[in-house]
Amino acid sequence: MKLVVQVRLLPTPEQAAALEATLRAVNAAACQVSTLAYDQQTFRNYDLRKHTYTLIKDGYGLAAQAAQHVIKKVADAYTALHASPRAANLTKAGSTRRLRAASKPIAFRPNAAQPFDDRCLSWQIDARTVSIWTVTGRLKSLTFTASADQITLLSAYRKGESDLVNRDGMWLLMATCDLPDRPVTVPDGFLGVDLGIANTSTGTRHCGKGLNAVRHRNRELRRRLQAKQTKSAKRLLKRRRRKEARFAANTNHVIAKQIVTEAERTGQGIALEDLQGIRDRVRLRKPQRVTLHSWSFHQLGSFIAYKAARNGVALIHIDPAYTSQQCSECGHADKKNRPEQETFLCTSCGFAEHADVNAARNIASRGVAGWAVSHAA
Incomplete structure (x- = not known):
């Protein structure tokens, strides 16, 4: 690599x-x-x-x-x-x-x-x-x-x-x-990762209130400076753009390292969503669009990919369709399973969980199935 x-x-x-x-x-x-x-x-x-x-x-x-x-x-x-x-x-x-x-x-x-x-x-x-x-x-x-x-x-x-x-x-x-390629270890299960806000199937949430607060503060400051249209405001925007990019890259590096380390420690592989073209496909309300477009999930995915390859951890990309609506316990998929943004409540079996953790578990199970198909003898 x-x-x-x-x-x-x-x-x-x-x-x-x-x-x-x-x-x-x-x-x-x-x-x-x-x-x-x-x-x-x-x-x-x-x-x-x-x-x-x-x-x-x-x-x-x-x-x-x-x-x-x-x-x-x-x-x-x-x-x-x-x-x-x-x-x-x-x-x-x-x-x-x-x-x-x-x-x-x-x-x-x-x-x-x-x-x-x-x-x-x-x-x-x-x-x-x-x-x-x-x-x-x-x-x-x-x-x-x-x-x-x-x-x-x-x-x-x-x-x-x-x-x-x-x-x-x-x-x-x-x-x-x-660097020489490291042999990939045969995984004992998969760790599912919801790249949207970096949740894993183990229930770990990497994008917490502190990180969201920093991103919100940067976004508001950038909005105010852009509205001023003065030379000094433009100079400050130019100085800050690298700072925000470094912050995002450092955050993604830390999250990626934690995910790969956990997968390597437990002998699991990593299952990621294939989010190519998501910004063109997805239709969201304005507050959610701001969150989606400001989160550099593609960079996070690329960091996880190269760190996994460097450590010999298996990696697979899966189709993310309906992972947020499908129950990770019984497999029932329905829009009504999401009564609120952060809540998942299955209308079939009654299973309840944080919506993004449930999605990550679905990603993990699809990773297991995808690996079995692609590496069938």
Whole structure:
């Protein structure tokens, strides 16, 4: 499996200026390659190289390998746009947003990330330094900092390209680590997880009042700042967006680790709902829509998936249809089983439980059935 390790660079002012000049040069070159690709409707990497390699190498002062990476970055961007709207962060075919994106060349921000391979970037992990190519010459002994776990991963498993990123004034390197696959342990039952608000079939509720209060406070502050429309309010919104994203990611990491640890401890697998397209399918009242759209359940699901694979825990995705209306005791499914949002009361057998815990139990039982079908001898 592949993991991305993020380390922070600690450049001097002169080194930071060289890195910034490099990003601006490669992204300006990428914009020119993108324009040529769009005008000539030529998007394959090899074909673009014939038309643009010499032009951007000489025109922007790029090294040979850097020029190759610029062309490949443009080709990959158009591949994502044409093949997968989701990968390109766009909506379904025919939408206004997608039509607008497809009607002009792809543009690259001046500080957009740039990949470097081992010819352009070398690591001296013991010394905590890297040597990286820039448009002003090669920077040697560029210091970076990382945790002990990150150093262990980099030393043992780093392989392939690393991306140079400038994020809010911080310089980062995203290094790819290729870990060996761990054999999946045959599960003794499944732990069902309701991703909507992170409940498990054991009755554990990971999304409590404290977390909801923080999300509500952030949402209200964001609403007030957006209503002001002043420059200072926009500056504050820009500063806060990373903070909220870090909070959500950290919360999801903690929840995912707890779920995977519990599954590994009990020898169970993990059953998750396949929620692809849920925002287009589900019709909810406004307060519930706010909760649904602000909860990054896709990120939580991806965190659980990679942590499970890393620990050899079985993982299966199931169809979530009617899991909230079906009784986990007798199997009776009916809308009337949900008299209230948080209450499940079976109209057939009288079984009562918190609605989301009941749904998680249904997910667990479907996980057992799905695993048996997919791994039948």
